[in-house]
Amino acid sequence: MAKVLICATNFGTWGEELQAPWDIIKKAGHEVTLATWFGKKPLPLAVSVDPNFFDPIIKFHVNPPEVCQRIKELTDGSEWAHPIKFKDAKMSDYDALVLTGGLGAMLDMCNNYNLHKLILDALEQKKLVGALCYSVATLVFCRNPKTKKSVIYGKKIAAHPAAWDFYGPDFDFTYDLYGATPDNSGAVGLHTPGFLWPLEHIVRDAVGPKGKCIADAKATRTRPKVVFDWPFVTGTSVESSIAYGEKIVEVLAKLEKQKSKQKVSKSTKKSKKK
Numbered sequence: 692m693a694k695v696l697i698c699a700t701n702f703g704t705w706g707e708e709l710q711a712p713w714d715i716i717k718k719a720g721h722e723v724t725l726a727t728w729f730g731k732k733p734l735p736l737a738v739s740v741d742p743n744f745f746d747p748i749i750k751f752h753v754n755p756p757e758v759c760q761r762i763k764e765l766t767d768g769s770e771w772a773h774p775i776k777f778k779d780a781k782m783s784d785y786d787a788l789v790l791t792g793g794l795g796a797m798l799d800m801c802n803n804y805n806l807h808k809l810i811l812d813a814l815e816q817k818k819l820v821g822a823l824c825y826s827v828a829t830l831v832f833c834r835n836p837k838t839k840k841s842v843i844y845g846k847k848i849a850a851h852p853a854a855w856d857f858y859g860p861d862f863d864f865t866y867d868l869y870g871a872t873p874d875n876s877g878a879v880g881l882h883t884p885g886f887l888w889p890l891e892h893i894v895r896d897a898v899g900p901k902g903k904c905i906a907d908a909k910a911t912r913t914r915p916k917v918v919f920d921w922p923f924v925t926g927t928s929v930e931s932s933i934a935y936g937e938k939i940v941e942v943l944a945k946l947e948k949q950k951s952k953q954k955v956s957k958s959t960k961k962s963k964k965k
Contacts, residue, residue, distance in 0.1 A: 792824030
């Protein structure tokens with residue numbers, strides 16, 4: 692099976708945006724390795740494990756109780772306890788790179804040189820690259836070293852809709868984490884007036900006139916939005932976390948079939964030559 696490098700933020704993942712792809716990719720039998728900037732356990736934003744959290748924009752309780760419980764199990768347990776650092780990962784050791792979301796991704800993933808290097812190496816090695824919700828910003832700011840354009844220029848990319856952004860005169864967003872410790876406390880005391888930037892707008896700029904930004908404000912758990920445009924799998928937001936993980940597994944299965952066919956073809960050619 693494939694070896695998958697899953698990357699997360701140390702400043703507050705939206706719990707399900709890490710949990711869902713993590714569980715789905717593992718269940719499919721793939722080998723997963725977790726990586727963060729500091730090499731510390733990725734902790735979920737406290738609001739993302741609160742089943743009573745009511746999103747003030749979309750007017751909906753976005754955290755199912757059973758999902759919150761599973762995220763807490765992973766956070767309190769050992770599975771996420773010992774990630775490697777972005778800078779210590781080598782893309783040659785993996786078959787796919789999977790970025791997970793959360794508002795903290797805008798702080799330590801979007802403009803991280805070491806994570807950009809992993810993306811560029813994955814593209815050069817023709818490997819799958821995934822990004823969900825605000826980790827899509829990492830693709831926006833990762834530039835083709837020759838053209839200086841975003842690596843998603845000309846691509847179809849899903850983006851968190853601007854209509855869903857926490858934006859307004861009274862927003863005061865904090866990055867409090869569930870499971871925080873003195874040596875892994877995230878951005879203690881940080882407040883921002885809503886989200887740091889409107890992802891939809893910067894994605895539209897990054898894909899250019901030949902690309903397409905797909906920011907579906909009608910996406911739901913029963914109608915998620917995930918876009919595949921090789922080599923990128925991108926997902927809108929938390930409601931599409933499960934679909935994001937499933938699409939990655941689906942693409943990995945197709946890649947494995949292609950490799951198997953290529954091996955058979957090469958073997959057949961060798962036999963004919965003999």
